Amino acid sequence: MDFDNFSSEIRVGAIGIKGMGWNNLQAMLKIKGVRCTAICDIDENVLQSRAAELGSKGIKPTLYKDYTKLLRAKNVDVVMIATPDHWHCLQAVDAMAAGKDVYVEKPLANSIVECEAVVNANKKYKRIVQVGQWQRSQKHFQDAVSFVHSGQLGKIRTVKAWAYLGWKKRVEVKPDADVPPGVDYLLWQGPAQRHAFNPNRFHYDFRWYWDYAGGLMTDWGVHLLDYALLGMQVHSPKSIMATGGKFAYPDDAGDTPDTLTAVYEFDGFNIIWEHATSISNGPYSREHGIAFIGDHGTLVLDRGGWEVIPEKGKMEGVPLQKRVDDGLDLHMVNFITAVRQRNPSLILAPLEDAAHIAKLSHMGNIAYRTGEKLIWSEAQKHFAQQDANTYLTAHYQNGYHLPII
Template sequence: MSTNRRIFIKNTGLAAVAAGLGTALPLELLASIKKTVSPNDKIGIGLIGMKGMGWSDLSSMLRVPETQCVAVCDIDDTIIQQRLADLAKISPLKPAIYKDYRKLLQNKDVDVVIVGTPDHWHCLQMTDACAAGKDVYCEKPLANSIFEVQQMVKAAAKYNRMVQAGQWQRSQQHFKDAIAFVQSGKLGRISSTKTWMYRGGSTPLPVVPDSPVPAGVDYTMWLGPAKKRPFNKNRFHYEFRWFWDYAGGLMTDWGVHLIDIVLMGMKADAPKSVMATGGKFVFPDDARETPDLQTTLYDFGNFQMSWEHNLATGVGLYNMQHGIAFIGENGTLLLNRAGWEVRPEKKKIEAVEWKKSVDNGLDLHTTNFIGVVKSRKKEDLHCPVEAAAKVAIASHMGNIAERTGQKISWDKTKNQFDVAAATQLVKPVYQNGWKLPVF
């Protein structure tokens, strides 16, 4: 290492190094920096759910020099062994291994918990982690129902924990720049907004018979509070997101990311009413339960927002596979993960040529979280639990409108809809001896 490089690292806060360089830090350099961190300053991470985004979140968080993985938990021995091998490549520390998340929460070396499990587990694991005195990084959507989301907000407040949701777009500079432009007033009055995801390349999920539980899988723990069912590979691992017991389909998978940006840009709260249409149009006979085609319309009083998703094609609105549109009287701002632009209305404002994204949102997001874990300044979180709750609730409202086939309005004081069938979908019934958290 050069002398200038040594001086730079020596005179720069470790978190600042991670924040400024992100993935540019070579792993060997990162490992050498970690060795200089005092044991008293290290932050122990416990990961619950090791396969998909949980692993991505951990890998990203370990780029912050103060962090170390001290514990991992998963219900699948195959995934555990795979990820332990992956972890050994980036960290010499061997973590404690669990298949029951409650035992991980008893580990006093765990300061921070990553919840990377299917949606139906988020509420229990996040609230239990808060009660155990841990700070939490929870994957999106915050939970699988409106009532669970509300309890998670209460738990974070009750136990005074730092909770960040994995809506990492909020940490990307081009999203911040686009929202600033929206709020500058240059677009004029914005009465219409759009969000969409056209997931081209999807294929049918074939109907398959139930089968024995794979070796090394604790299927009872995987089900947790969800309805007891025979094992079926279609409902396991990645595919869980297409079944109501565990998730909400594309609306809660992608919708929370995109709708979140509209709520931020418009400084909006809960919608006055929601109506939706959708169903199994693209693959009518496949195994999925959630809609493969859906259109939802939200009325916020002073503007409307639409959500569309379609598994049939990757050519979406404005010729963008996914995106957000703020449609103002002076022009339209278009935005997605790749960048943003402004298209003027009859030359009322200057066009803004496409501004490309140049940073790593996930690394910025996890670095922000660890910084707040250290500072205890909750106001610095890029996606605090309250913000994550707002968009999760909006997304669940869209699904509830589609499932009931009725226009629904939310009564905040009564915590219910004006349609009885919709209200029945607000609060889940926990199964298998698990208790729904209530605060």
């Protein structure tokens, strides 16, 4: 791609276009000069359906099932990745190696070592990369963090982040089945362990299986814990503890816990993560959020807005400051602007920050799975507990190899 003679047009190839990938692509196409030239999905039914929707708007992209063929296309400048979590690392690294700029869904990767691999790849290939943590582009989130940084809350000793998702119900046990017509299930599984096709392991519900993802901790935790880290201006905890289980639905079909509490120890304060399915009434009567609990008051933030609840006689409260914009649309504008200007410093959800928050979320899951209080060394990139270190990396199978940069 010759940006010395670069016009305003940016040609996008989208990999994974059923759910969030389709939302991402739609947001990109709102930007003047952005054109979709390629789409890729292992499900022919999804691929043809999206091609028809784009065709009705006069957009006729080339269709691919194999993402590596899309990466070889000369008419693709930017790659949007919204595949299951276990694909994010490999596809992002391959896209950068192919000379493409990248928008990749959260979490950045499905293991701590994979996070490091993506960061190292971008140091080598020097592409523009945005991660899909779109709350970073919303004004009310930015304003809330500025208030936290102002010091008006006093010393903050505890930060809470939570997702109490009443709509998330039991993963019903279903029998294995034939692979649906048009689906390349072997390619969908990719580097993960092979399993017979089961509807629960496909499309949205892949989130609840360790082979592909990390449950609510990495699905919602990366969004909310991201702002906990941003507000406190920290990256790596000293220790991590977690407890929980499948308390709501002990016999559901998934692997990941429906109820979890994780405690991250930092110098002078703790960050606490909580999640629960089938319950909507979380802390401060919010189903999700972040609370910065200071000596003078507590700032509570969610996707709807933020407010400050004062400690009596110590500060003035702040009434609810409501959301005023669309974070996803703004996030895409931020990304495309950085691409056009060839300026990675403009990116609001940079790769390094996304790696820190994905790693933090994985640490919570590892503490839960080991049942131990874990001591982390950021310098050495491992835990003091050897059994916990077995969870640091994804174990690629089926002829795939973890990118080593």
